[in-house]
Amino acid sequence: MTPLSPDERQWYSRQMALPEIGEAGQARIKAARVLVIGAGGLGSPLLMYLAGAGVGTIGIADFDCVETSNLHRQILHGVDRLDMLKTESAARTLAGLNPHVTVRRHDGPVNADTADRVVAGYTIVADGSDNFPTRDAVHAACLRARIPLVSAGAQMTSGTLTTHKAYEGPPHPCFRCLYPEAPAAGLAPSCAEIGVLGPAVGALGALQATEVLREILGIGPGLSGTLMMYDAWSCDLQAVALPCRTGCPACGGIPQPPVTGGNRPTSSVADSTCVPST
């Protein structure tokens, strides 16, 4: 583990003053390699807090470009970044936040074909992507590679957060214990006109960053087996037990291929789930 430099000791002094962190904890944070899937509404606070905390290596995977409808919630990006790849914009923001952090960009889609390659070498993966096929492919890759997956999802004014480490066997539930089937096309909230509250998704991204730090530091039991549910309009945060699903093949310790092919459109025009609201 690389020791902290005097500059880093000064940089993180307020964080190292926490009894759970100290110099040893800060060195663990520095040694961590965390991959964040999605540089959007969840990924923004997540990446910024991880960079601020001094996570030594941060990977950013995204394949979209910044546009104006992102800016109310995706605080990594600004008007000077419009039409720029989100990975590039995010890397610039993080470099500006903390020069001690090494940022690795993964431009391009994360799907069943690419997920194993993208997650390789990371100690923790945090998924803040916006669609089921990507989540499924990322989870399958993390399960195979035995990497803890801190997963958050947000929509409108609420969201969920949990951690998957089903490679440790029962009682750790996997992604497919939570979602045994891919959602029906008509239910998949991929349409752009669904509203989303910036600070609601931001709160979940900040909670997700906290969970990543807890995993790095080994503080508390972690969220494997617990599903946190947050609702912004009622300021409500609940913990729900998330057991293994009986008969779930992934929990038997047999890595399964993802149930879907990864992040690619499978719908034809006829199947498109978006209905124009005219």
Place this chain on the structure above:
Amino acid sequence: MDRPAPTPDGPPGSIADVAAGLEREFAELGDWDARIARVLALGRALPALDPAFRTEDHKVKGCQSQVWLRVDHDPRSGRLRLAADSDALLMRGLLAVVLRLYDDRGPGEILAHPADVLDRLAVSQSLAPNRANGLHLVIKRIHAAALDAPGGHLSAEGGTYDAAQPR
């Protein structure tokens, strides 16, 4: 049959030819970075839509980005002329691909062509679902306009009417 005036024949090749050409073009680019760079370059090259047509009527709703589509039926050629624009460069590039496929084509030809062509393009396989949905909505709107155009409904019912021929 005498044509009222000599008109250009429209783009060379069929929509299927153009689609095959696009598939080849993007396959040759190889990696994703090169493909996205090409889409962005196409977006920069797409002529801007006259701001007068950036209206609610021309807006394709349901897209992540703002997208405007203008469809005009040219009575002389019988073909549909398309113009499109977006506030997002990436979407402009994808619209450029859509226009290359469907602009200046007869309603019959547009309706006869399978609408899932963009799914087969390498570029489309790298899209977020919400972008793909937006693109599908654009194509739906083009199909609707083709159906409304003179001759469109005949083609849709399996008629052999050639919309490129003047009535």
